[in-house]
Amino acid sequence: xxxxxxxxxxxxxxxxxxxxxxxxxxxxxxxxxxxxxxxxxxxxxxxxxxxxxxxxxxxxxxxxxxxxxxxxxxxxxxxxxxxxxxxxxxxxxxxxxxxxxxxxxxxxxxxxxxxxxxxxxxxxxxxxxxxxxxxxxxxxxxxxxxxxxxxxxxxxxxxxxxxxxxxxxxxxxxxxxxxxxxxxxxxxxxxxxxxxxxxxxxxxxxxxxxxxxxxxxxxxxxxxxxxxx
Numbered sequence: 001x002x003x004x005x006x007x008x009x010x011x012x013x014x015x016x017x018x019x020x021x022x023x024x025x026x027x028x029x030x031x032x033x034x035x036x037x038x039x040x041x042x043x044x045x046x047x048x049x050x051x052x053x054x055x056x057x058x059x060x061x062x063x064x065x066x067x068x069x070x071x072x073x074x075x076x077x078x079x080x081x082x083x084x085x086x087x088x089x090x091x092x093x094x095x096x097x098x099x100x101x102x103x104x105x106x107x108x109x110x111x112x113x114x115x116x117x118x119x120x121x122x123x124x125x126x127x128x129x130x131x132x133x134x135x136x137x138x139x140x141x142x143x144x145x146x147x148x149x150x151x152x153x154x155x156x157x158x159x160x161x162x163x164x165x166x167x168x169x170x171x172x173x174x175x176x177x178x179x180x181x182x183x184x185x186x187x188x189x190x191x192x193x194x195x196x197x198x199x200x201x202x203x204x205x206x207x208x209x210x211x212x213x214x215x216x217x218x219x220x221x222x223x224x225x226x227x228x229x
Contacts, residue, residue, distance in 0.1 A: 006020055006021055006024070006055065009055075013052075014222065015196075015221040015222040015223070016052065016221075016222055016223055018219060018221060019191065019219050019221055019222070019223040019224075019225050020052060020055060020223075022218050022219055022225050023120065023189050023191055023225050024055075024059065026189050026218070026227055027119060027120045027189055030119065030187040030189075032066070032119030032120055032185075032187070032188075032189070033065050033066055033067065033116065033119055034066070034067050034069075034116050034117065034118050034119050034120070034185075035056055035059070035060065035066065035067065035068045035069070035118070035119065035120045035122070036068075036069050036070075036071065036118045036120070036121050036122070036180060036183075037053075037056070037068070037069070037070045037071070037121075037122040037124050038070075038071050038121075038122070038123055038124060038125060038176050038179070038180065039071070039072065039123070039124045039125025039126075039176070052122075053070070056068050056120075056122070057101055060098060060100050060101050061098055061101070064100075066100065067100040067101075067102075067116075068100065068101045068102070069102050069104060070102070070103045070104065071104050072103070072104070117183055117184065117185035117186075117188070118180060118183050118184050118185060118188060119185050119187065119188055119189065120188065120189045120190075120191070121177075121180055121184060121188060121189070121190045121191070122190075122191045122193070123173060123176055123177060123190070123191065123192050123193060123206070124191075124193045125172070125173070125176060125193075125194075126193060126194045126202075127168070127169035127172045127173060127194070127202055128166070128169045128194050128197045128201065128202040129165055129166070129169060130147075130197055131143070132165060133150065133158075133162060133165055133166065133198070133199070134146035134147060134150060136162060136165065137149065137150060137153075137158075137161075137162065138150070147198075150198040150199075151198055153198065155198070155199055155200050158198055158199035158200075159199050159200065162199065163199075166199045166200070166202075169194075169202040170200070170201075170202050170203075170204055170205045170206075171205065172202070173192070173194070173202045173203060173205065173206050174205040174206050174209060177190075177206045177209060177210075178209070181213065184228075186228060187227070187228060188227070188228060189225065189226070189227050190210060190215065190225070190226040190227075191223055191224070191225055191226075192206055192207070192223060192224040192225075192226070193223055195220065195221070195222055195223055195224040196221070196222040203224055207224065207226075210226045214228055214229050215227060215228055215229070216228075216229055
């Protein structure tokens with residue numbers, strides 16, 4: 001992918017312009033070959049702006065040695081009635097063009113069809129219960145006003161009062177990282193989505209684990225980007 005293609009979308013990407021640019025630059029400089037993404041949101045969802053699928057798919061199409069695999073938890077999809085993700089045109093149009101772009105169900109959490117090490121891991125599932133949290137903390141406010149109120153609160157204040165609602169999303173994100181941790185290459189890049197929610201977001205436990213695993217944080221915006229030391 002030429003970075004000018006990312007620059008064309010800078011205004012719509014917002015802070016993700018910087019995190020995406022950094023991640024792809026490192027990926028290319030370290031001669032990365034394999035991209036793995038865990039989770040993806042349907043384009044008509046409230047979180048559709050989190051899906052940068054087009055950029056990574058274009059990278060795989062333009063570089064013959066790059067592969068891009070997107071994994072979905074089949075049980076989670078079933079629970080949330082999101083089967084349309086796997087059948088949507090946006091994914092099928094790429095997989096028809098290149099066999100290096102694949103969308104797969106995870107039937108067994110211990111089994112992943114990845115033969116080579118992962119050079120770029122994208123944890124893209126959004127588990128954070130922002131709507132439930134907003135309704136609980138600010139029941140009389142509209143969504144945007146409620147988000148502003150939450151953003152003005154201290155992290156400890158939110159966790160003390162609503163940790164029961166928030167903590168499962170953090171634990172889920174950590175679980176997903178650990179699923180693929182052993183397959184990361186020595187020069188891997190890890191991108192964490194859902195990094196800009198209140199109360200420490202859903203990424204706080206993963207960040208601690210990444211630090212323990214020898215990673216350092218390059219950028220910590222709407223996405224959090226990490227590389228090995």
